[in-house]
Amino acid sequence: MACMTPPPIARQHLPALLAAMPKAELHMHIEGSLEPEMIFALAQRNGVALPYASVDALRAAYAFTDLQSFLNIYYAGASVLLTEQDFHDMAWAYLQRAAADHVVRAEIFFDPQTHTARGVPMATVINGLARACDAAHEQLGVSAALILCFLRHLSEDEALATLAEALPYRQHFIGVGLDSSEVGHPPEKFSRVFAQARAHGLHVVAHAGEEGPPDYIWQALDVLHAERIDHGVQATRDAALMQRLARERIPLTVCPLSNQKLQVFPDLRQHPLKALLDAGLCATVNSDDPAYFGGYVGDNLQAVFAASDMDANHAWQLAANSFEASFAPEADKAVWRAQLADCFTQVARELPGS
Numbered sequence: 443m444a445c446m447t448p449p450p451i452a453r454q455h456l457p458a459l460l461a462a463m464p465k466a467e468l469h470m471h472i473e474g475s476l477e478p479e480m481i482f483a484l485a486q487r488n489g490v491a492l493p494y495a496s497v498d499a500l501r502a503a504y505a506f507t508d509l510q511s512f513l514n515i516y517y518a519g520a521s522v523l524l525t526e527q528d529f530h531d532m533a534w535a536y537l538q539r540a541a542a543d544h545v546v547r548a549e550i551f552f553d554p555q556t557h558t559a560r561g562v563p564m565a566t567v568i569n570g571l572a573r574a575c576d577a578a579h580e581q582l583g584v585s586a587a588l589i590l591c592f593l594r595h596l597s598e599d600e601a602l603a604t605l606a607e608a609l610p611y612r613q614h615f616i617g618v619g620l621d622s623s624e625v626g627h628p629p630e631k632f633s634r635v636f637a638q639a640r641a642h643g644l645h646v647v648a649h650a651g652e653e654g655p656p657d658y659i660w661q662a663l664d665v666l667h668a669e670r671i672d673h674g675v676q677a678t679r680d681a682a683l684m685q686r687l688a689r690e691r692i693p694l695t696v697c698p699l700s701n702q703k704l705q706v707f708p709d710l711r712q713h714p715l716k717a718l719l720d721a722g723l724c725a726t727v728n729s730d731d732p733a734y735f736g737g738y739v740g741d742n743l744q745a746v747f748a749a750s751d752m753d754a755n756h757a758w759q760l761a762a763n764s765f766e767a768s769f770a771p772e773a774d775k776a777v778w779r780a781q782l783a784d785c786f787t788q789v790a791r792e793l794p795g796s
């Protein structure tokens with residue numbers, strides 16, 4: 443259980459522990475898992491012209507100053523996705539990588555409006571992604587589910603049309619989220635579409651407090667009734683909000699390397715993850731857009747621990763929080779919690795000096 447005390451493990455074994463522990467990843471945009479090599483391979487397969495001469499030239503463009511500077515390149519990269527097989531291959535590559543990081547549960551964001559606006563049918567997007575999720579369960583033992591995100595720089599009417607277009611595929615996604623350019627697009631702009639999604643029994647999450655103010659987090663909770671806050675790191679600026687998040691155990695899906703690369707916390711030593719955990723919040727670690735921000739969930743854990751004095755207790759909390767925060771069935775969570783306890787026991791027994 444989340445409140446169980448893990449066995450003591452020496453600091454030098456933290457990297458091995460972080461790598462080996464089972465974990466859930468709850469904040470990852472599948473279009474952000476497109477590695478430059480795959481962007482070029484899909485461009486060639488589909489005859490799409492790219493404004494970059496080579497993989498290296500594309501990678502060299504990944505020098506971001508803020509969220510918008512990233513989003514411009516991220517949407518350009520997604521333009522190579524045309525067929526159901528493309529969506530399948532992208533998700534399958536991510537899920538294989540996640541399995542190598544001991545991810546046992548992945549709740550995957552996708553941005554249908556990025557694709558339907560280019561004439562790609564909703565069915566192509568969802569069927570390709572869902573086929574990869576099914577294969578991950580069967581072949582990798584990874585439980586994977588999809589969360590449809592609305593682009594907040596577009597109108598609520600467009601989000602409503604997107605939800606209507608996706609509902610025939612309702613069995614293939616478990617929830618809705620809200621992403622893209624945050625500042626100037628507050629959660630309350632999407633109150634009606636989130637109410638509709640909830641009425642359809644969908645889970646609801648929202649990006650809030652990545653670059654935007656704590657007020658956007660309050661709105662996500664009180665207007666959208668978000669069950670999790672994606673990022674949420676600006677909550678540290680509002681003591682009353684911190685108390686509420688802790689008291690209600692509202693999960694924050696934190697993405698350290700994203701925050702670093704988008705200049706939210708350019709120095710990871712200033713990152714508030716440890717402060718969030720120590721204040722009793724249900725914080726988790728995730729990769730956001732791993733192909734763009736320098737790493738997958740395991741890399742995020744290694745980087746944020748290397749930059750702080752967090753210990754094995756924090757590692758345990760992060761893994762336990764990721765299961766608590768997930769929308770998976772309780773029976774699955776019980777299995778993963780037992781695996782987590784086994785993992786800690788094994789590391790404590792096998793590695794010297796623990």
Ligand code: HPA
Pocket residue numbers: 471474509516621622623624649652700730731
């Ligand atoms: O970090 C993010 N923030 C908002 N929108 C996004 N879309 C992909 N990644 C992000």
Ligand SMILES: [Zn+2]
Pocket residue numbers: 469471621649672730
């Ligand atoms: Zn995100």
